[in-house]
Amino acid sequence: MGRFIARRLVMLIPVLIGVSIMSFLILHLAPGDPAELLAGEEATQQDIIRVRHQFGLDKPLYVQYFRFVKGIFDGELKSLKFELPVIDVIGPRLVNTLELSLASIVIAVVIGMLAGVLSATHRYSWIDYISTVVALMGVSLPVFWWGLLLILLFAVKIGILPSGGMGGFSHLILPAVVLGTASTAIIARMTRSSMLDVLRQDYITTARSKGLVERIVVYRHALRNALIPTVTVVGLQFGYMLAGAVLTETVFSWPGVGRLLVDSILSRDFPVVQASLLIIAGVFVLVNLAVDIIYALLDPRIRYE
């Protein structure tokens, strides 16, 4: 197992380096002089010279790259808009996104798995049919539209939930449901198909023929084994949520890292754009690594491949 983890970690290094180079190059590949871009539209010639020196843009590209990566973590790289180290700007926002994503994944796992199991045990029944249709709709829904519809219903018409912002538990409900919808659908489909696979196995027939109650056969014998592929999907979905929360955060004015990224793109706050891209991608890659490891722990066959 140790060797498996070590190999995965080594494979991670080129990807992380590549991701950091790409984030770094964004400023340099953008049309125009990087110093002018950083100095802003109303900058004088002197401002531009000052910025060029301050950001080390007069140094060779590889020196700039190392300065960029180091600067994110030691606080040298500062946001143009907030005039704070990027890490201090991004950190709290990342925590907010994490909170939202965790709530969403809990919803997605509970509802998705339940729907998946019911679909599999009641195959071709109306439960299965409804769950299939709802799952298909779930992956086709534009999240921003879905969010607006829920705001319209629960905040505007009924008035029991806030329409946005961060606060108590009630503020979390709508955004978490919206962000979790597509994942709920995907988890439901995955659970259904792996449950169907498992329910066909001989050991399930054996369990049944021993006279076990169906509930125990389904939940203790079948579900446990059907969970393995589902765990991977859950992990991947969590990674996507962390990063893909941009739209949900915008609809609900949730102060997360995705929203920060979009705001920074719009205000051309390049250091924050670059650093948040790198940090989001880094977190995503690490979550994927964790998923791989959990998968290998659950299913020993993977380790030897």
Place this chain on the structure above:
Amino acid sequence: MSERKRTHLRIIWLRLKRNKIAVVGFFIVLLYVVVAAFAPYIAPYDPYKQDLSKSFAPMSWEHPLGCDEFGRDLLSRIIYGARVSITIQIGSIVIALLIGVFLGAVGGYYGGRLDEVIMRLMDILLAFPGMLLALAIISMLGPSLRNLIIAIGIYSIPQFARITRGAVIAVKENEYIKAARAIGEKDSSIIMLYVLPNALSPIIVQTTLRMATVLLTAAGLGFLGLGVQPPTPEWGAMLSNARMYLRVAPGVAFFPGFAIMLVVLGFNLFGDGLQDALNPRLKE
């Protein structure tokens, strides 16, 4: 078209036709294409024509879906919006297909070091999850229709490269490929004439399903203000605008979103059906 090819297409069509849900998907997609192609003949009004006296006009015979804040006819804007969406979809899919299929075919066919390098590059692109890669590219190029197409095109390259590579690897060990190599055919013509045509079905399925993702991403970027800019009638941007008037005129937000969902659903259903029809072994 040869007789054999025609029979083959017929079989696929028959399989597809049996799948009711896929047929529904096919007709949604067809409707979308027709609306986009004939927008000027179908739309009752000019999508840019403002008439402030009709601001937020409710649904009526005159304006079936009502009017937006500038009194522009919502139905006409949604009809023209189909044109904008289809332009983005086709443009970015063509970019992704050309580059992705090329990279995947070359990597899969030659293998070795070259394949390794290409696939690691794709891993780096895939490390930016969801629409993040498209966001990164937009942040570099600035928001506009052209840049949106480029951004979404690049963002879709790794999917096509991976699918093509897998299919090429599966095909390349066949006898007829070895035979072609033995009689001294050039690698480029082997790839174009023998390998790719036989690796086509997963690429077709991926193209159809990707159309759905591309539309969702484009509309999402439009909604964030980083896609097509107003006053162009793009569904995502229309929704973003309508947000401000949610309490006064919820319909203005409802219909563009519904259009997105319907078309995305259409491509998803049709794509799933195609997958089953092209690859019946996958189905239990």
